[in-house]
Amino acid sequence: MSVRTPDPNPGWLSEDDLDFARQRLPIVYVEAVPVRLDSLGYVTEVGLLYTADDEGQFHRSVVSGRVMYRETVRAALLRHIEKDLGSLALPQIPPSPTPFSVGEYFPYPSETGMVDNRQHAVSLAYVVPVNGECSPRQDALEVSWLTPEQVLDTETQMEFVGGREKLVAQALAHLGCTG
Numbered sequence: 001m002s003v004r005t006p007d008p009n010p011g012w013l014s015e016d017d018l019d020f021a022r023q024r025l026p027i028v029y030v031e032a033v034p035v036r037l038d039s040l041g042y043v044t045e046v047g048l049l050y051t052a053d054d055e056g057q058f059h060r061s062v063v064s065g066r067v068m069y070r071e072t073v074r075a076a077l078l079r080h081i082e083k084d085l086g087s088l089a090l091p092q093i094p095p096s097p098t099p100f101s102v103g104e105y106f107p108y109p110s111e112t113g114m115v116d117n118r119q120h121a122v123s124l125a126y127v128v129p130v131n132g133e134c135s136p137r138q139d140a141l142e143v144s145w146l147t148p149e150q151v152l153d154t155e156t157q158m159e160f161v162g163g164r165e166k167l168v169a170q171a172l173a174h175l176g177c178t179g
Helices: 015-022 073-085 148-152 164-174
Strands: 027-037 043-052 058-061 063-066 101-105 121-129 140-146
Touching (some): 043 148
Antiparallel strands (some): 027 043
């Protein structure tokens, strides 16, 4: 179980209703791998959230959250980036957001290697350049900016939970960064 910041706008379901739905339906999420680019558009840094869970274990993660009822993918991306990285992150969402990957999380180990103990989730994953100042969300300890090589290092990869290291490696491969 992870520490969660209460959502001041919980959307379309109460916590009880959301738990009920999570047991019966796949839930749609967006995930964003924040990056900083050089003047030629090459990735120089990847932004990772550094969090602690209820057991005091530290983990790396990316921007992530549900798409709410009647919310566009673009709006969900912007909402979660602002929530996780702060209002001054200045994300550059493309005019036609197309995910680089679709993550499939299951509440048990599966062939995808991605696990979310709470639910079956389908995640649209994006690489999002950010140009502004980032500050961690309330339940993250920091936003770490690492080089692609540092992100792909075995030690860093082991700090991810739920298979997100695969997602981040896919994002970097999509951008031509193979470490």
